[in-house]
Amino acid sequence: MTDPNSDGQAVAAGGAGDRASGRRGRKVLVVEDEPAIAGAIVRGLKAAGYAVELACDGTAGLKLAERTRPDLVVLDLNLPELDGFDVLARLKPTAATPVLVVTARTGLKDRLRCFDLGAVDYLPKPFWMEELLARVKARLDPLAESAPRVVEWDDVRVDLDALEVTVGGHPAGLTRQEFAILAHLVERPGQAVPRHQMAAMSDLAGEERHDRTIDSHVVRIRKKLGHAAWRIATVWGIGYRFERREREREEAGSP
Numbered sequence: 001m002t003d004p005n006s007d008g009q010a011v012a013a014g015g016a017g018d019r020a021s022g023r024r025g026r027k028v029l030v031v032e033d034e035p036a037i038a039g040a041i042v043r044g045l046k047a048a049g050y051a052v053e054l055a056c057d058g059t060a061g062l063k064l065a066e067r068t069r070p071d072l073v074v075l076d077l078n079l080p081e082l083d084g085f086d087v088l089a090r091l092k093p094t095a096a097t098p099v100l101v102v103t104a105r106t107g108l109k110d111r112l113r114c115f116d117l118g119a120v121d122y123l124p125k126p127f128w129m130e131e132l133l134a135r136v137k138a139r140l141d142p143l144a145e146s147a148p149r150v151v152e153w154d155d156v157r158v159d160l161d162a163l164e165v166t167v168g169g170h171p172a173g174l175t176r177q178e179f180a181i182l183a184h185l186v187e188r189p190g191q192a193v194p195r196h197q198m199a200a201m202s203d204l205a206g207e208e209r210h211d212r213t214i215d216s217h218v219v220r221i222r223k224k225l226g227h228a229a230w231r232i233a234t235v236w237g238i239g240y241r242f243e244r245r246e247r248e249r250e251e252a253g254s255p
C-alpha cells in the first residue's frame with residue numbers, strides 16, 4: 001500500500017491508479033439519444049477508465065448488448081424506435097448485467113415500473129456526472145473499499161467519500177464542481193489532466209463546457225486552499241496536475 005503522506009494517494013487498500021486499472025476492461029453500454037447528454041456520459045465514463053459503447057436508440061442498444069455483453073447498461077427511457085421500458089423487458093437484467101436508468105421521467109409509477117422490470121438503480125435528469133460515476137463504480141469497481149478515502153497535505157484534508165475539503169480544520173467552501181475538479185486531480189498525482197477531461201468529470205451532464213470555465217474554477221480552488229494550493233500545477237497547453245510530494249522536498253533543499 002502506498003504511503004498517503006508521501007505521494008498524496010487516497011487512504012484505502014490500493015491507490016487511485018490501482019482502482020482505475022481495475023476498471024479497464026469493464027464494459028459499459030450507454031443507450032441515450034440526446035447527443036449532448038450521451039457525449040457527456042461517454043466522456044465521463046472513459047475518463048474514469050471504463051470501456052464504453054454508445055447506442056442512440058433502443059433497437060441498436062439491444063443489438064449492442066447482445067454483441068458486446070456489457071458489464072453494465074446506462075439506459076434512457078425516452079428512446080426512438082424502442083423505448084427504455086421495452087429495452088428493459090427484453091434485456092432481462094441480471095446481477096451479471098445490471099441496468100442503471102437515467103431519465104427525465106421522474107414519476108413514482110415510472111420508477112417502480114423500471115425496478116419491476118429489473119433495473120438496479122434510477123437516476124433522474126439533470127444529474128451530476130460525479131454522482132453517475134459513483135453509482136457505476138458501486139456496481140462495477142471490484143476494488144471499491146468501505147474505508148474512507150482521504151488525501152492530506154499541509155493543513156488540507158480532502159475526504160473523497162464525504163465530499164468534504166477542510167483547510168486548517170475549517171470547511172474550504174468548495175462548490176460541487178470545484179470539489180469534483182479537485183478530487184479528479186488528487187486521485188491522479190503526477191498526471192497531467194486535460195481540461196476537457198476535467199470538464200467531463202465535473203459538469204452537469206448536457207451543459208456547455210469551455211476551457212476558460214475550468215480555468216476559472218481552478219483559480220477559485222487555489223484561492224480557497226491558500227498556501228497549500230502549490231500542489232495544483234498548471235500544465236501549459238494541456239490542463240493541470242496534482243504535484244507529488246517530491247517537489248516539496250526538492251524546494252526545501254532536501255536530498
